Amino acid sequence: MPKMKTKSGAKKRFTVTANGRIKCGQAGKRHGMIKRSTKFIRNARGTTILCAADERIVKKYMPYAR
Numbered sequence: 001m002p003k004m005k006t007k008s009g010a011k012k013r014f015t016v017t018a019n020g021r022i023k024c025g026q027a028g029k030r031h032g033m034i035k036r037s038t039k040f041i042r043n044a045r046g047t048t049i050l051c052a053a054d055e056r057i058v059k060k061y062m063p064y065a066r
Contacts, residue, residue, distance in 0.1 A: 010061035
């Protein structure tokens with residue numbers, strides 16, 4: 001059977017942690033920062049772990065990243 005393809009957009013945006021969770025960049029920080037509270041900007045630093053529902057979707061996009 002042929003190999004399955006990985007979605008190119010997914011492999012650029014997500015990484016898999018040692019425990020198998022999906023790590024991604026924090027959303028909502030590209031523009032419009034003046035409207036946002038300082039607390040929001042501070043809490044949205046760095047990366048975050050996806051919730052279980054989104055994790056199942058992303059894992060389908062990357063069949064070999066497990």
